[in-house]
Amino acid sequence: MERAFYERHTVTVAQDLIGCLLIRRGFSGLEDIVVRITETEAYRGADDPASHAHRGVTPRNRLMFGQAGHLYVYLSYGMHYCMNIVTEGEGEPGAVLLRGAEVVQGLELVRANRPGVRDAQLLNGPGKLTKGLALDLAYNGYDVCGGFGGGELELLPPPTGMRPLPLKETGRIGISKGQAMPWRFVEG
Numbered sequence: 001m002e003r004a005f006y007e008r009h010t011v012t013v014a015q016d017l018i019g020c021l022l023i024r025r026g027f028s029g030l031e032d033i034v035v036r037i038t039e040t041e042a043y044r045g046a047d048d049p050a051s052h053a054h055r056g057v058t059p060r061n062r063l064m065f066g067q068a069g070h071l072y073v074y075l076s077y078g079m080h081y082c083m084n085i086v087t088e089g090e091g092e093p094g095a096v097l098l099r100g101a102e103v104v105q106g107l108e109l110v111r112a113n114r115p116g117v118r119d120a121q122l123l124n125g126p127g128k129l130t131k132g133l134a135l136d137l138a139y140n141g142y143d144v145c146g147g148f149g150g151g152e153l154e155l156l157p158p159p160t161g162m163r164p165l166p167l168k169e170t171g172r173i174g175i176s177k178g179q180a181m182p183w184r185f186v187e188g
Contacts, residue, residue, distance in 0.1 A: 001155050003145045006068035010087040010094035011183055014042035017085070017096060018167055018187050019158035021104065024133045025151060033109050033133060035123060036158075039100035041172050042183035043084070045093035050178030053093035063141055064093040071153075073130070073140040080127025081136050085144060085155075099184070100124045103132075 001020075006013055017040050024033040043051040045064075052061040052074070063072040063086055072084040072095050084095035101123045103110050110132040114122050123129045130136070135153075144155050165187040172184045 003069045010042040013087045014040040014096040021156040023154045033106035034104040035101035039186045041097040050175045064095050069145040071142040081130040082126040099126050
């Protein structure tokens with residue numbers, strides 16, 4: 001998808017990412033893993049007390065203030081990686097947390113990355129999603145519009161002809177501030 005898709009209001013991008021395909025190309029030299037995004041949350045800047053960018057630029061969150069279309073990956077609670085896609089224009093912080101997805105292709109690879117987990121639980125949380133796709137801090141700053149040169153990750157719009165499912169809008173979860181903002185989007 002073009003960079004202009006991400007250079008929009010964070011809440012709009014969070015809604016429009018539902019149904020998009022995230023492709024992890026040639027994982028471990030094997031087939032591609034393809035997942036369909038089913039859940040997102042929007043995070044903005046100073047107007048959002050739950051955002052990492054709420055208090056301004058830090059070494060951790062500097063990507064949120066940069067060019068849209070880059071991944072902002074961080075370690076949450078010292079154990080789970082979370083993957084966000086930077087939105088808005090440079091200097092205007094925003095990012096969409098990818099909270100959940102369903103496997104379209106590469107189910108056995110995802111199962112191998114999440115051994116002993118039921119299929120319904122494979123990618124139903126932000127840390128589960130990054131673990132299922134074997135993504136970590138090495139992808140912090142990755143440009144989904146151009147990669148690091150290798151095109152390992154790519155986002156595509158929903159497949160042509162796929163009927164969009166209704167979108168549920170809820171308060172955000174797993175945070176201590178700003179839960180009431182209806183910036184979590186789930187298909188269904």
